[in-house]
Amino acid sequence: MDIILKNGHIVDPSAGINTVGHIVVKDGKIKKIILASGIAEEETAKDMQIIDVAGLHVFPGLVDIHVHLREPGYEYKETIESGCKAGLKGGFTTLCCMPNTRPPNDNKTITEYIVQKGRSLRLCNVHPIGAITKKQDGKELSEVGIMKDSGCVAFSDDGRPVTNSLIMRRALEYAKVFDVPIISHAEDVYLSDDGVMNEGYVSTHLGLKGIPAEAEVIMIKRDIELAALTGGSLHIAHVSTAGGVSAIREAKSLGINVTAETTPHYFHITEDYVNGYNTSAKVNPPLRTQKDVQAIRQGLHDGSIDCIATDHAPHHRDDKECEFDRAAFGISGLETALALGLKLVEDGVLSLSTLIEKMTIAPSNILKLGKGTLREGADADIVVVDLNMEFTVDKEDLVSKGKNTPFHGWRLKGVSVLTIVDGDIKYNLKQVNQ
């Protein structure tokens, strides 16, 4: 059924809108936006579902260009379905999933499987990210062109960074032919040397092996140099260090084609969360220091960091409730990201409009998804958010199969109450249905 969202405070950075108005959705598309308090003629039409969202905010559906949906192969951790449901609850309408499935998404068969599964579920828009190299082993390039035709929107070896600089150079050159970005999980794995948390006083204090910040910074710098050399399109995943932010800022000032994302855990919490051998705070790159948190916030503020992703990495409790050094890396992030982002607005780091930009149109533009906008004719992917609703994060309440969150017990503000994909209501917290 077609929908009119009435009287919501619409924030759409792609169109420069930040005011109260109505949105008319027809045939799965944004038909028009009526600003101010005018009456939509469609209101009198039959077959229109009129939803009054006065007092609530309306944003383009959130876009997350870095998630792990675990399917195929690790369905005990997450499935495309459970991940999408977690996304919808978190206000996300588009998810781009990393290739470290089993088998990895390094060929069109896996790509097509993910695309088909996503389409048939009709929950979020699901776009796979393909592996740069076959088996993600950093040796031979995957069929980038064929996989792009099958639906891959970017290429990354994610958790297994390409250590060989020559292969990375070739990947950037080759991907340029097909106009797809290369996403770098920037980590010098020799320097991280099987570390399990940030290297520093806390790691020494806990007797845990550390990963120095330089493991990230060195790789970001290498990949920036290779992007400059090749003119390829480079996106840096989950920036966690002050040094990484500086390197990206400098590269951008030199006009190098690089974009970057960070995630909520890098702008809110530090390595101190690992105290008590807390495996829910074990993530790669690791949680860093207060100095890094400040630098990440500054990077978001000044635009060095283009967008916010979640690096949603759900794990089964068996993979987390064990010895710290044997526990899996990763944080389940889809259901807390929006509220944690809104906390940046409260902290004065970003305006509401800039935050939404970094969670909608900016990531969409990086991967050329054509999403994250409420412009007329766009797919009607919309989220309605109650900015004043408070909640306490309870890991057992997560819809994701992964209950691994270090934010358990946090009191946060801002809840998505209605998530619409292609004009259909997919998530409705309050069962709004006038």
Add this chain to the structure above:
Amino acid sequence: MYKDLISIKDLSTQDIDLIISTAISFKEVLQRDIKKVPTLRGKTAINLFFEPSTRTKTSFELAQKRLSTDVINFTVPTSSVVKGESLFDTIKTIEAYGVDFIIIRHQSSGVPYLVSRFANASIINAGDGINEHPTQALLDTFTIIERKGAVAGLNIAIVGDIFHSRVARSNIYCLTKLGANVRLIAPNTLLPKGIENENVHIYTNLDKGIKDADVIMTLRIQKERQSGGFLSTTEEYFRFWGLTRKKMASAKPDVIVMHPGPMNRGVEIASEVCDSLHSVIYDQVVNGLAVRMAVLYLLSSAKLNYTGSL
């Protein structure tokens, strides 16, 4: 009242004093003809070693037997843990037997802490990863006090692989807490980042580091560190950081030399040193027994206050 011994960081100086004075009493027992006392008769201890150990396990087992504790040894070969039972299932299974003490050694740092949070039995850390080995630090402290009267104000040099040494970490926490001037001597590759925040002095030069030392504690150098780029050859290590009689000349004349064992003669310590009158290495072994008896006794009677700060 806490029931476990996980970390030296948890202990107050009063707790440490109580453990040492109790150990002194038990050492007296060990010098009797009949060395067994009925103190913990009817109690059961399990020595759960996930990592091979000869001396620590023997020391705990003997301490338990001297106190009339029933003892079971449970050695878990690492290989079967990889794909087998989870750590917590193993612990819960053992707990179901109704044991009073679980003594744990594990290759992963933090395991005794994690186990102590759900187990009802008293958990004693017998060494976790590169984190801590609290009873070793307590027996070393006991040995120092026995020879020097007190720890406060002493110059204590710890030489060797600080990075991988849980013995070093527990000793750093214990000896600085008691007011010693602790110096760490090692090549930079073997010093963990941030250790300088522990109120210690760092030296890369052995001669400078042991100047006027009252105590020199040498640590075992493992050959496999060569492959990790931590050091070049054991020969070079011995030349620069191995403790020889000649190098010891800058220490105090009555300096004592310690080693947690097992020693590599000619790598971290010269035979002429470990066999000299300066060496207290065999005192450490006896004192280890007495300290472990003291810890078992004090934990079973909940006499430790744990007012130490983390």
